[in-house]
Amino acid sequence: MPWRLLKYGLKSSHNEPRFFPEAKPLKSHYDVVIIGGGGHGMACAYYLAKEHGITNVAVLEQGYIGGGNTGRNTTIVRSNYLTPEGVKFYDTSLNLFEDLADDFDLNIFYSTRGHFTLAHTDSAMRTMRWRAEVNKHHGIESEVVDRDFIAKEVPYMDLDCAGTHPVMGALYHAPGAVARHDAVAWGYARGAYNRGVEIHQKTRVTSIRTQGDKVTGVETDRGFISCNKVVSMVAGSTPRITSMLGLETPIEIFPLQACVSEPVKPFMDTIVVSGSLHVYVSQSSRGEMVMGASVDPSVLHSTRSSFNFVEGLTDQMIDLFPFMSRMKVMRQWAGMSDITPDFAPIMGKTPIDGFYLDAGWGTWGFKATPVSGKTMAWTLANDRNHELIEPFRLSRFTDFELVGEKGAASVGH
Amino acid sequence: MKVFDCPVIGPRPISEFDYIGEVRRPPMDADEPTWAAYVFNRQGAPGLLREWWYHRPTGRWYVMERDTLKDEVVRFIDLEEVRYDIPA
Numbered sequence: 209m210p211w212r213l214l215k216y217g218l219k220s221s222h223n224e225p226r227f228f229p230e231a232k233p234l235k236s237h238y239d240v241v242i243i244g245g246g247g248h249g250m251a252c253a254y255y256l257a258k259e260h261g262i263t264n265v266a267v268l269e270q271g272y273i274g275g276g277n278t279g280r281n282t283t284i285v286r287s288n289y290l291t292p293e294g295v296k297f298y299d300t301s302l303n304l305f306e307d308l309a310d311d312f313d314l315n316i317f318y319s320t321r322g323h324f325t326l327a328h329t330d331s332a333m334r335t336m337r338w339r340a341e342v343n344k345h346h347g348i349e350s351e352v353v354d355r356d357f358i359a360k361e362v363p364y365m366d367l368d369c370a371g372t373h374p375v376m377g378a379l380y381h382a383p384g385a386v387a388r389h390d391a392v393a394w395g396y397a398r399g400a401y402n403r404g405v406e407i408h409q410k411t412r413v414t415s416i417r418t419q420g421d422k423v424t425g426v427e428t429d430r431g432f433i434s435c436n437k438v439v440s441m442v443a444g445s446t447p448r449i450t451s452m453l454g455l456e457t458p459i460e461i462f463p464l465q466a467c468v469s470e471p472v473k474p475f476m477d478t479i480v481v482s483g484s485l486h487v488y489v490s491q492s493s494r495g496e497m498v499m500g501a502s503v504d505p506s507v508l509h510s511t512r513s514s515f516n517f518v519e520g521l522t523d524q525m526i527d528l529f530p531f532m533s534r535m536k537v538m539r540q541w542a543g544m545s546d547i548t549p550d551f552a553p554i555m556g557k558t559p560i561d562g563f564y565l566d567a568g569w570g571t572w573g574f575k576a577t578p579v580s581g582k583t584m585a586w587t588l589a590n591d592r593n594h595e596l597i598e599p600f601r602l603s604r605f606t607d608f609e610l611v612g613e614k615g616a617a618s619v620g621h
Numbered sequence: 622m623k624v625f626d627c628p629v630i631g632p633r634p635i636s637e638f639d640y641i642g643e644v645r646r647p648p649m650d651a652d653e654p655t656w657a658a659y660v661f662n663r664q665g666a667p668g669l670l671r672e673w674w675y676h677r678p679t680g681r682w683y684v685m686e687r688d689t690l691k692d693e694v695v696r697f698i699d700l701e702e703v704r705y706d707i708p709a
Contacts, residue, residue, distance in 0.1 A: 447665030458661040460643075461689075506640040509667035509690050516636070549661055605661040606654050 244442035245269025246278035250396035251581020260589035263404035270412040274393030280543035281574040288381040290616035293599040304578035312395030323384020336379040423562035439564040444544025446567040462503035467540035471495030485524040552611035556593035641673035
């Protein structure tokens with residue numbers, strides 16, 4: 209046991225400095241109100257303060273920092289998307305991730321692993337080649353690899369999947385990484401707090417006040433706040449916020465479940481995804497196998513988890529990694545995914561003046577944390593959409609200009 | 622929810638059903654923004670949702686009203702209620 213911990217345990221009073229000091233009472237006015245204290249909300253607050261000098265900002269969080277989808281994802285960071293818009297956007301994010309620990313002076317456990325998306329069919333191979341070409345065109349390390357390469361890199365995997373659906377090849381993305389999701393939210397939150405942003409946890413927004421088509425403030429369970437700009441960064445709770453304004457969106461909420469096994473010695477240094485088998489897996493720095501699958505089949509506003517999920521997931525997982533049949537599932541949980549029809553986010557300005565959306569993060573939100581914070585901060589400061597998020601604007605649905613990112617979703621949905 | 626207590630075929634495991642999605646009525650004669658809203662927008666917020674479910678073993682379609690916060694079917698809807706005429 210470390211000496212410092214022993215001393216700490218024997219002391220009668222514990223006056224360790226808090227990571228986040230207690231919140232002050234709400235002020236009556238802020239320049240910007242951010243709804244949602246997850247990674248995206250905190251990143252937006254951080255970049256507003258750091259890059260645009262806007263510090264009269266309140267982040268309102270109904271629960272606690274990073275307690276929503278930020279703390280529920282499987283922490284994968286990658287940029288091997290299918291559309292040029294998506295590739296540019298997520299690659300900016302990946303590059304930001306690589307410098308975050310220095311920015312924050314906090315270890316975010318960023319670990320570059322290499323990311324395999326397995327193909328079990330001819331049509332999957334075709335999509336992999338397509339993605340690899342789009343990726344390479346944008347300067348991203350991404351290539352189609354054959355069975356021999358996979359066998360060398362992931363020797364403990366059964367490439368024949370017990371003979372039922374043999375692996376034909378894979379899309380290999382060397383920069384694919386994992387990071388500690390809580391630390392990302394905390395790092396952004398501390399950086400924002402140190403620059404003057406106020407973080408109010410356990411503060412729920414109950415309605416948004418407007419005059420004409422203009423936002424004038426938000427009503428919370430701790431009182432009214434006047435403000436000119438409100439940004440909703442609440443992922444699975446987005447429809448609850450947009451319905452306060454009567455704003456229709458294509459977002460539907462589906463639970464996304466994940467689980468971890470008991471911890472074992474480190475053996476897996478890559479991330480393996482199979483779209484056809486609807487599974488993805490990596491090993492955490494604690495040794496747990498972190499596993500996920502596709503979203504639940506029907507709309508549900510709940511974070512309940514189900515036995516069906518574990519049964520379906522492990523069935524496929526054991527085909528890939530037969531030795532895992534001897535491991536136990538330790539924990540399972542779910543998050544609420546805000547799914548869009550084209551599997552791309554909805555970001556930027558809305559028909560309501562002063563109301564901004566950062567939503568539609570479905571199953572792909574964590575990897576976008578830095579870039580969404582940065583581009584939304586720019587959008588709020590300049591009151592026009594940042595060029596990287598222009599393709600993701602809400603009006604793309606009325607303009608019939610969808611982004612079509614479904615083919616690059618980690619697993620088939 | 623693990624079992625649908627179906628008024629036609631009795632209680633059946635939910636795994637026998639495919640989820641099709643929200644029941645919507647096309648606007649028929651409308652401008653493009655109205656059509657776009659019909660095609661893409663969804664109810665989204667929690668509450669009662671009318672949705673299509675397809676029972677694979679019998680090949681039969683059902684419309685149910687479900688509470689999407691509690692995951693409970695509130696009632697089965699007669700298909701006559703959601704029927705509409707396609708203009709000639």
